Amino acid sequence: MGWLRVHGSPSPGFHAGDRLALVVFIASTRTSTIPGISVAGPSPEATLYTPALDVEYLVAGRPITFNVIPVTPEGIPTPALISRAALKLLNIPTLIVDVGSFLEPKIPHTRMPSRSVGGSIDSEDALAEGVSKKLFEESRLLASTLSKGLDFIVGESMPGGTTTALSIMEALGYKARFRVSSASPSNPHDLKVRVVERAFKRSNINPPERDVFKTIDRVGDPLHISIAGFLSGALEGGSKILLAGGTQMCAVLAILKSLGVELGGRVMVGTTGWLVNDSQSDMRGLLNDIAPEVPLLAAEMDFSDSPFEGLKYYDKGYVKEGVGSGGLLTVLAVKGWSKGDVKRAVYGEYGRVMGYEAR
Amino acid sequence: MGWLRVHGSPSPGFHAGDRLALVVFIASTRTSTIPGISVAGPSPEATLYTPALDVEYLVAGRPITFNVIPVTPEGIPTPALISRAALKLLNIPTLIVDVGSFLEPKIPHTRMPSRSVGGSIDSEDALAEGVSKKLFEESRLLASTLSKGLDFIVGESMPGGTTTALSIMEALGYKARFRVSSASPSNPHDLKVRVVERAFKRSNINPPERDVFKTIDRVGDPLHISIAGFLSGALEGGSKILLAGGTQMCAVLAILKSLGVELGGRVMVGTTGWLVNDSQSDMRGLLNDIAPEVPLLAAEMDFSDSPFEGLKYYDKGYVKEGVGSGGLLTVLAVKGWSKGDVKRAVYGEYGRVMGYEAR
Structure with a gap:
């Protein structure tokens, strides 16, 4: 467990169970097409394709x-690569x-009847009235x-997600400006704040809003409310849940807190060291403000010895997290996999995908 | 286990595992709209709605x-009622x-990218060329x-399924005429045979066909090939599978045999006594011809003491099986549930659905 950092007290035995399943939610918000908001695709419009390509x-x-394979404008590959390597292990x-x-993935997938692409919150409602409640x-x-x-x-996987997460957390009364993460090493905080301010003004949102579903319909997105609904049902069913992601998962917890859902010591967040240690965002502070009882696990991965340049960029603050990658790494760490073995799996997968073998 | 009949030798410990999951495949074939073919709906056209309503x-x-609730023309309720009661236990x-x-169910459901409503095989191809391979x-x-x-x-759940099952088994070289089951106590064997003969003539099928996918595209349906594909993948993944159904599951096994898939002692069939003991069909004989190594379990349920007339019809040869009901009952029997407890659960569920309590 040398590469796992634990903040807070995890519920005992969580990861030891052999009844774990991975659930990956995908959605699009047109907010991601605002130039400069998201690097989770080679161009702003292409970010709409990323979720389907990621899960395919x-x-x-x-x-x-x-x-x-989804890449950033610089050609840095999707974190789904780490997720797939981890999942194989x-x-x-x-x-x-x-x-x-935005695209229906061409693999078997669970389809939510009320699925909707989210609107660009600076200029239009995120969802038609009542849809967020249905998704929940x-x-x-x-x-x-x-x-x-x-x-x-x-x-x-939802490009633009940290911007709508910021919007959700601020609308529900949490201070989240300049604290959400980014897949870019130059977090466009000012732009995100401007988008959220325009969204609030456009739709007459005055924090702290008490009506969660109205808030999400206007200035949220289809993803966070759905994950919140899933958690609510899973907790009722007696399950434990590891939220595998960064500051977006704080928006999920903010929704649950506003709805009065009791987390009951059965929810944790798992992410990467790249994200927790990022100086341009504040994962620990956000989580502490919203749900201090939720433990945070971070996998201290590095790709410094990677034979592939694309992966080395992760160490320089690119990408950081996504498609469950951080949470999956924390589970591997808890289950006793060495950092070296996991790296080898990631390098092997990268080599396979790029069509040549890692040396 | 007094209400369980076992034919063949089940793989030890199959049901004892607590890692079981239920997977219900739904599809439509327009074959079900041929008047007289199916009673799995109040009218021939309404049979197209039954799968979505069943799983909702x-x-x-x-x-x-x-x-x-889906009912037969006589008003006898769907076997999904038994399935839901069993599932709760x-x-x-x-x-x-x-x-x-035909209808997209308004619940979260897994969607196959190549999903297609099946054509009425007497007059049109079941699937566009290549679709059955994709579904598999x-x-x-x-x-x-x-x-x-x-x-x-x-x-x-797919009304018309015993007719397309007959078509598939006959096309692949098995003698299945007058042996498939029916949800009606008056099995319309002659009509089913005429439909299949028209289908074979229309599409130039000459049993035994060697090309499984071509056969399914022309005279099959989307359901059986998909279940066969699922089994193939689940067997590769090390799982055990209980096929919960009647003579349609023999068509699934016929497909797998034609494709040379090794069942490896990890497949069983579970159904009801109503179906196995039916004098108008031949579940045991079909299974023995196609996959004699596959054990057959039958739950000897009866609703003779039911407070509801609708359920008593099951004892008179109506419905018999469907939506996984028979297989779920066999699993309950193996897990030690008494017939009385299971009956009480079914009566309670029927009462709830009909809006009043069972006495």
Whole structure:
């Protein structure tokens, strides 16, 4: 466990169970197409394709809709690469849940009846009135049909997500400005704040808002409310949940707190050291403000000895997290995998994807 | 276990595992709209709605698209009622997989990218060329992402399914005429045979066909090939599978045999005594011809003391099986539930659905 940092007291035995399943939620918010907001795609418009391509690659081993692995404008590959390598080692059931992906992924996936692509919150409502409540209830139902005897690692892929997470947390009364993370080493905090301010003004949101669903319909997105619904159902079903992600997961917890959902010592957050140690965001502070009882695990991965330049950028503050990668790494660490073995798996996967073997 | 009949030698410990999950495949074939073929709906056209309504009710406790429980023309309720009562006792994860339902169910469900409603085989191809191969591979992929550490009970809902099952088994070289089951006490064997003969003539099928996928595209349906693909992937992933259904599951096994898939002692069939003891069909003989190594379990349920007339019809040869009900009952029997306790659960559920309490 030498590469795991633990903040808070994890519930005993959480990871030891062999009944873990990975659930990856995907959605799009057109907020990601505002130039400068997201680097989770080679261009602002291309960020709309990233969620489907991420999970196609994660499940089938290659993107299907287009034959390209999602990359940043600099060509740095999606964290789904880490997720897939980790998943191979963990060997656990995986479920993809589409709550509003711009592209329908060409793999078997769970489809939410009320799935919707989120609007660009600076200029339009995120969701039609009432949709966030439906997404919450449908996700809660999904969890209640799955939770019998299973515990969950919950990841996500939605470019633009830290901006809508900022919007959700601020709208619900938490101070989140300049604290959310970014896949870019130059976090565009000023732009995110301007987008959120425009969203609040446009839709007459005055923090702290008490009506969670109205707030999400106006200035949120389809993803965070769905994950919150899933957690609600999974907790009712007796499951434990590891939220596998960064500051976006704080928005999920903010929703649950506003709804009065009792977390009952069965929720943790797992992410990467890249994210927790990032000087441009404040994961620990946000989590402490919103849900101080929730332990935070961080996997201190590094790719300093990577044979591939693309991965070395992770050490320089690019990408940091996504598609459940950080949480999956923390589970591997808890289960006793060495950092070296996990690195080798990631390098091997990268080599396979790029069409040549890691040296 | 007094209400369980076992034919063959079940693999030891199959049901004892607490890692079971239920997977219900749904699809439509327009073959069900041929008057007289199917009673799995109040009218021939309404049979197209039955799969979605069945799983909406199974998962959410009530049908959502229309507020009606699927019934036969006589008003006898869907076997999903038994499945839901059984599922509550078993308390296991459940997944709905839509491979071509006429209606998209308004609950969270797994969606197969190549999902297609099947054509009416007497007058049109079942599937566009190549679709059955895609459905097989997509279902295999789904199983491979789920099978890690899970075993499966696999059920289905597709009206018209015994007719396309007959078509598949005959096309692949098995003698299945006058041997498939029916939800009606007056099995319309002659009509089914005429439909299949027209289908073979129309599409130039000459048994025994060697090309499974071509055969399914022309005279099959989206359901059986998908379940076969799921089994193939689940077996590769090390899972055990209980096929929860009647003579349709023999068509699934016929597909797997034609594809040379090794069942490896990890597949069983679980159904009801109503079906196995039916004088108008030949479940045991079909299974013995196609896959004699596969054990058959039958739950000897009866509703003779039911306070509800609708259920008493089950004892008179109506419905018999469907939506995984028989297999779920066999699992309850193996796990030691008494017939009386299970009956009480079914009566309680029937009373709840009908809006009054069982006496």
